[in-house]
Amino acid sequence: MLPGKVAIVTGGTRGIGFAVVRTFLNNGATVVLFGSKEESVQKALTKLKQENPNYQVMGMHPDITDMRAVERAFADIKSRFGKIDIVVNNAGISASDSLYNYEEEEFDKIIDLNLKAVFNCSKVGAKYMKENGGGVILNTSSMVSIYGQAAGCGYPASKFAVNGLTKSLARELGRDHIRVNAVAPGVIHTDMVDSLPEEMIKPIIASIPIGRMGEPEDVANAFLFLASDLASFITGAILSVDGAGMC
Numbered sequence: 001m002l003p004g005k006v007a008i009v010t011g012g013t014r015g016i017g018f019a020v021v022r023t024f025l026n027n028g029a030t031v032v033l034f035g036s037k038e039e040s041v042q043k044a045l046t047k048l049k050q051e052n053p054n055y056q057v058m059g060m061h062p063d064i065t066d067m068r069a070v071e072r073a074f075a076d077i078k079s080r081f082g083k084i085d086i087v088v089n090n091a092g093i094s095a096s097d098s099l100y101n102y103e104e105e106e107f108d109k110i111i112d113l114n115l116k117a118v119f120n121c122s123k124v125g126a127k128y129m130k131e132n133g134g135g136v137i138l139n140t141s142s143m144v145s146i147y148g149q150a151a152g153c154g155y156p157a158s159k160f161a162v163n164g165l166t167k168s169l170a171r172e173l174g175r176d177h178i179r180v181n182a183v184a185p186g187v188i189h190t191d192m193v194d195s196l197p198e199e200m201i202k203p204i205i206a207s208i209p210i211g212r213m214g215e216p217e218d219v220a221n222a223f224l225f226l227a228s229d230l231a232s233f234i235t236g237a238i239l240s241v242d243g244a245g246m247c
Protein backbone atom coordinates (compact mmCIF):
# COMPACT_ATOMS: atom_id res chain seq x y z
CA MET A 1 0.00 0.00 0.00
CA LEU A 2 3.02 2.34 0.27
CA PRO A 3 5.28 1.46 -2.68
CA GLY A 4 8.15 3.91 -3.14
CA LYS A 5 7.15 6.05 -0.17
CA VAL A 6 9.76 7.44 2.23
CA ALA A 7 8.52 7.50 5.82
CA ILE A 8 9.94 8.72 9.12
CA VAL A 9 8.60 7.13 12.31
CA THR A 10 9.58 8.74 15.62
CA GLY A 11 9.70 6.41 18.61
CA GLY A 12 10.13 3.59 16.12
CA THR A 13 12.32 1.36 18.26
CA ARG A 14 9.63 -0.50 20.19
CA GLY A 15 5.92 -0.73 20.96
CA ILE A 16 3.47 0.93 18.61
CA GLY A 17 6.18 2.75 16.63
CA PHE A 18 8.09 -0.47 15.93
CA ALA A 19 4.89 -2.12 14.68
CA VAL A 20 4.27 0.89 12.40
CA VAL A 21 7.82 0.63 11.02
CA ARG A 22 7.41 -3.09 10.28
CA THR A 23 3.94 -2.62 8.75
CA PHE A 24 5.15 0.20 6.50
CA LEU A 25 8.19 -1.88 5.43
CA ASN A 26 5.93 -4.84 4.62
CA ASN A 27 3.90 -2.47 2.43
CA GLY A 28 6.82 -1.30 0.29
CA ALA A 29 7.94 1.87 2.08
CA THR A 30 11.49 2.92 2.87
CA VAL A 31 11.51 3.77 6.57
CA VAL A 32 13.76 5.87 8.78
CA LEU A 33 13.06 5.03 12.40
CA PHE A 34 13.95 7.46 15.15
CA GLY A 35 14.73 6.49 18.72
CA SER A 36 16.11 8.25 21.76
CA LYS A 37 19.34 6.23 22.00
CA GLU A 38 21.81 4.76 19.55
CA GLU A 39 21.65 1.32 21.21
CA SER A 40 17.85 0.98 21.04
CA VAL A 41 17.94 2.12 17.40
CA GLN A 42 20.59 -0.50 16.59
CA LYS A 43 18.62 -3.19 18.43
CA ALA A 44 15.47 -2.40 16.42
CA LEU A 45 17.40 -2.36 13.12
CA THR A 46 19.05 -5.72 13.90
CA LYS A 47 15.68 -7.28 14.69
CA LEU A 48 14.14 -5.99 11.46
CA LYS A 49 17.10 -7.08 9.30
CA GLN A 50 16.89 -10.55 10.86
CA GLU A 51 13.22 -10.72 9.97
CA ASN A 52 13.80 -9.57 6.41
CA PRO A 53 17.25 -8.59 5.05
CA ASN A 54 15.55 -6.80 2.14
CA TYR A 55 13.82 -4.23 4.32
CA GLN A 56 14.76 -0.68 3.25
CA VAL A 57 15.27 0.71 6.73
CA MET A 58 17.71 2.95 8.56
CA GLY A 59 17.79 4.49 12.03
CA MET A 60 18.71 7.79 13.68
CA HIS A 61 18.52 9.25 17.16
CA PRO A 62 18.17 13.04 16.87
CA ASP A 63 16.83 15.00 19.82
CA ILE A 64 13.40 15.66 18.31
CA THR A 65 12.59 18.22 21.01
CA ASP A 66 15.30 20.41 19.43
CA MET A 67 14.24 22.10 16.16
CA ARG A 68 17.83 22.40 14.88
CA ALA A 69 18.46 18.68 15.42
CA VAL A 70 15.24 17.85 13.55
CA GLU A 71 16.25 20.12 10.66
CA ARG A 72 19.64 18.37 10.39
CA ALA A 73 18.13 14.88 10.54
CA PHE A 74 15.41 15.60 7.95
CA ALA A 75 17.93 17.30 5.60
CA ASP A 76 20.09 14.19 5.82
CA ILE A 77 17.12 11.94 5.00
CA LYS A 78 16.08 14.16 2.09
CA SER A 79 19.61 14.07 0.66
CA ARG A 80 19.78 10.26 0.98
CA PHE A 81 16.33 9.38 -0.36
CA GLY A 82 15.37 12.47 -2.38
CA LYS A 83 12.07 13.15 -0.58
CA ILE A 84 10.00 12.69 2.57
CA ASP A 85 6.43 11.45 2.00
CA ILE A 86 5.20 10.45 5.45
CA VAL A 87 6.02 11.55 9.00
CA VAL A 88 4.60 9.52 11.88
CA ASN A 89 4.90 11.45 15.13
CA ASN A 90 4.72 8.60 17.60
CA ALA A 91 7.39 9.10 20.29
CA GLY A 92 5.72 9.75 23.62
CA ILE A 93 6.09 9.38 27.34
CA SER A 94 3.65 9.49 30.24
CA ALA A 95 3.64 9.93 34.01
CA SER A 96 0.79 9.13 36.35
CA ASP A 97 1.56 11.38 39.37
CA SER A 98 -1.28 13.22 41.04
CA LEU A 99 -1.41 16.99 40.59
CA TYR A 100 -0.14 17.50 44.16
CA ASN A 101 3.03 15.53 43.41
CA TYR A 102 3.45 16.56 39.79
CA GLU A 103 6.88 18.18 39.32
CA GLU A 104 7.19 21.10 36.92
CA GLU A 105 10.16 19.37 35.23
CA GLU A 106 8.05 16.27 34.56
CA PHE A 107 5.32 18.41 33.00
CA ASP A 108 7.88 20.18 30.77
CA LYS A 109 9.43 16.86 29.71
CA ILE A 110 6.07 15.45 28.64
CA ILE A 111 5.03 18.57 26.75
CA ASP A 112 8.46 18.78 25.08
CA LEU A 113 8.29 15.27 23.66
CA ASN A 114 4.56 14.66 23.22
CA LEU A 115 3.74 18.08 21.78
CA LYS A 116 6.75 20.22 20.83
CA ALA A 117 8.51 17.36 19.01
CA VAL A 118 5.30 16.81 17.02
CA PHE A 119 5.35 20.50 16.07
CA ASN A 120 9.06 20.32 15.17
CA CYS A 121 8.79 17.23 12.96
CA SER A 122 5.55 18.46 11.36
CA LYS A 123 7.06 21.87 10.54
CA VAL A 124 10.22 20.49 8.99
CA GLY A 125 8.46 17.53 7.35
CA ALA A 126 5.76 19.72 5.80
CA LYS A 127 8.41 21.90 4.12
CA TYR A 128 9.80 18.88 2.23
CA MET A 129 6.33 17.49 1.51
CA LYS A 130 5.21 20.80 0.02
CA GLU A 131 8.29 20.89 -2.23
CA ASN A 132 7.43 17.38 -3.38
CA GLY A 133 3.76 18.11 -4.11
CA GLY A 134 2.25 16.62 -0.96
CA GLY A 135 2.52 14.12 1.86
CA VAL A 136 1.04 12.74 5.04
CA ILE A 137 1.58 13.67 8.70
CA LEU A 138 0.24 11.21 11.26
CA ASN A 139 0.20 11.81 14.98
CA THR A 140 -0.21 9.45 17.89
CA SER A 141 -2.88 10.75 20.18
CA SER A 142 -4.61 8.66 22.85
CA MET A 143 -8.04 7.73 24.16
CA VAL A 144 -7.23 10.04 27.10
CA SER A 145 -7.45 12.95 24.64
CA ILE A 146 -11.17 12.27 24.57
CA TYR A 147 -11.91 11.42 28.21
CA GLY A 148 -9.05 12.99 30.21
CA GLN A 149 -7.34 10.95 32.89
CA ALA A 150 -7.82 10.80 36.66
CA ALA A 151 -4.09 11.25 37.39
CA GLY A 152 -1.03 12.34 35.46
CA CYS A 153 -2.61 15.44 33.89
CA GLY A 154 0.41 16.33 31.72
CA TYR A 155 -0.09 13.33 29.46
CA PRO A 156 -3.76 13.89 28.57
CA ALA A 157 -3.08 17.63 28.25
CA SER A 158 -0.36 16.88 25.70
CA LYS A 159 -2.66 14.56 23.74
CA PHE A 160 -5.56 17.07 23.72
CA ALA A 161 -3.03 19.48 22.23
CA VAL A 162 -1.92 16.91 19.65
CA ASN A 163 -5.55 16.66 18.52
CA GLY A 164 -5.68 20.46 18.22
CA LEU A 165 -2.46 20.51 16.21
CA THR A 166 -3.78 17.71 13.98
CA LYS A 167 -7.07 19.44 13.19
CA SER A 168 -5.45 22.86 12.72
CA LEU A 169 -2.64 21.63 10.48
CA ALA A 170 -5.15 19.62 8.44
CA ARG A 171 -6.97 22.87 7.70
CA GLU A 172 -3.76 24.82 7.08
CA LEU A 173 -1.91 22.29 4.93
CA GLY A 174 -4.73 20.83 2.81
CA ARG A 175 -4.01 23.29 0.04
CA ASP A 176 -0.44 21.93 -0.13
CA HIS A 177 -1.85 18.39 -0.54
CA ILE A 178 -0.60 17.42 2.90
CA ARG A 179 -3.05 15.35 4.93
CA VAL A 180 -2.81 15.41 8.74
CA ASN A 181 -4.53 12.81 10.89
CA ALA A 182 -4.13 11.22 14.30
CA VAL A 183 -4.69 7.77 15.69
CA ALA A 184 -6.00 7.61 19.25
CA PRO A 185 -5.08 4.22 20.70
CA GLY A 186 -6.83 2.78 23.72
CA VAL A 187 -5.01 0.38 26.01
CA ILE A 188 -2.30 -1.20 23.88
CA HIS A 189 0.01 -3.94 25.04
CA THR A 190 3.41 -2.17 25.09
CA ASP A 191 6.16 -1.27 27.60
CA MET A 192 4.29 1.97 28.39
CA VAL A 193 1.26 0.02 29.61
CA ASP A 194 3.38 -2.69 31.24
CA SER A 195 5.02 0.04 33.35
CA LEU A 196 1.69 1.21 34.82
CA PRO A 197 0.50 -0.18 38.16
CA GLU A 198 -1.66 -3.30 37.83
CA GLU A 199 -4.48 -1.79 39.87
CA MET A 200 -4.73 0.96 37.26
CA ILE A 201 -4.74 -1.37 34.24
CA LYS A 202 -6.90 -4.30 35.39
CA PRO A 203 -10.25 -2.49 35.65
CA ILE A 204 -9.55 -0.74 32.36
CA ILE A 205 -9.11 -4.04 30.51
CA ALA A 206 -12.23 -5.42 32.18
CA SER A 207 -14.19 -2.50 30.74
CA ILE A 208 -13.10 -2.95 27.11
CA PRO A 209 -16.10 -4.30 25.18
CA ILE A 210 -13.90 -6.19 22.73
CA GLY A 211 -12.51 -8.08 25.72
CA ARG A 212 -8.78 -7.55 25.36
CA MET A 213 -6.00 -4.98 25.17
CA GLY A 214 -5.07 -3.82 21.69
CA GLU A 215 -1.86 -5.08 20.13
CA PRO A 216 0.63 -2.68 18.52
CA GLU A 217 -0.29 -4.18 15.12
CA ASP A 218 -3.92 -3.11 15.61
CA VAL A 219 -2.70 0.49 15.80
CA ALA A 220 -0.14 0.07 13.01
CA ASN A 221 -2.89 -1.05 10.63
CA ALA A 222 -4.79 2.18 11.29
CA PHE A 223 -1.64 4.18 10.53
CA LEU A 224 -1.16 2.18 7.33
CA PHE A 225 -4.68 2.98 6.16
CA LEU A 226 -4.31 6.70 6.96
CA ALA A 227 -0.88 6.85 5.28
CA SER A 228 -2.17 5.19 2.11
CA ASP A 229 -4.13 6.59 -0.82
CA LEU A 230 -7.21 4.76 0.49
CA ALA A 231 -7.47 7.69 2.90
CA SER A 232 -6.94 10.37 0.24
CA PHE A 233 -10.03 12.39 1.33
CA ILE A 234 -9.46 11.94 5.06
CA THR A 235 -7.71 14.76 6.90
CA GLY A 236 -8.14 16.26 10.36
CA ALA A 237 -9.50 12.97 11.71
CA ILE A 238 -8.77 11.48 15.12
CA LEU A 239 -9.25 7.74 14.57
CA SER A 240 -9.92 5.78 17.77
CA VAL A 241 -8.38 2.31 17.94
CA ASP A 242 -9.58 1.26 21.36
CA GLY A 243 -12.04 -1.65 21.19
CA ALA A 244 -14.67 0.88 22.34
CA GLY A 245 -12.95 0.98 25.74
CA MET A 246 -13.30 4.08 27.93
CA CYS A 247 -10.75 4.98 30.57
Ligand code: NAD
Nearest residue numbers: 011012013014015016036090091092142185187188190192
Ligand atom coordinates in the same frame (compact mmCIF):
# COMPACT_ATOMS: atom_id res chain seq x y z
P1 NAD B 1 6.87 2.81 24.27
O1 NAD B 1 7.31 3.30 25.57
O2 NAD B 1 6.81 1.32 24.02
O3 NAD B 1 7.73 3.47 23.10
C1 NAD B 1 7.98 4.85 23.12
C2 NAD B 1 8.87 5.22 21.97
O4 NAD B 1 9.18 6.60 22.14
C3 NAD B 1 10.18 4.45 21.96
O5 NAD B 1 10.52 4.11 20.63
C4 NAD B 1 11.20 5.46 22.50
O6 NAD B 1 12.48 5.35 21.90
C5 NAD B 1 10.58 6.78 22.10
N1 NAD B 1 11.02 7.82 23.03
C6 NAD B 1 10.86 7.83 24.38
N2 NAD B 1 11.45 8.94 24.88
C7 NAD B 1 11.98 9.62 23.84
C8 NAD B 1 12.70 10.83 23.71
N3 NAD B 1 12.99 11.59 24.74
N4 NAD B 1 13.08 11.22 22.45
C9 NAD B 1 12.76 10.48 21.38
N5 NAD B 1 12.08 9.32 21.44
C10 NAD B 1 11.70 8.90 22.65
O7 NAD B 1 5.45 3.48 24.02
P2 NAD B 1 4.18 3.05 23.18
O8 NAD B 1 3.20 2.51 24.14
O9 NAD B 1 4.53 2.29 21.96
O10 NAD B 1 3.65 4.51 22.80
C11 NAD B 1 3.86 5.10 21.55
C12 NAD B 1 2.89 6.24 21.40
O11 NAD B 1 1.56 5.76 21.56
C13 NAD B 1 3.07 7.34 22.43
O12 NAD B 1 2.89 8.61 21.82
C14 NAD B 1 1.95 7.08 23.41
O13 NAD B 1 1.56 8.24 24.08
C15 NAD B 1 0.88 6.54 22.51
N6 NAD B 1 -0.13 5.73 23.17
C16 NAD B 1 0.17 4.52 23.72
C17 NAD B 1 -0.84 3.78 24.31
C18 NAD B 1 -0.59 2.45 24.90
O14 NAD B 1 -1.53 1.87 25.47
N7 NAD B 1 0.60 1.89 24.79
C19 NAD B 1 -2.15 4.27 24.35
C20 NAD B 1 -2.41 5.52 23.78
C21 NAD B 1 -1.39 6.23 23.20
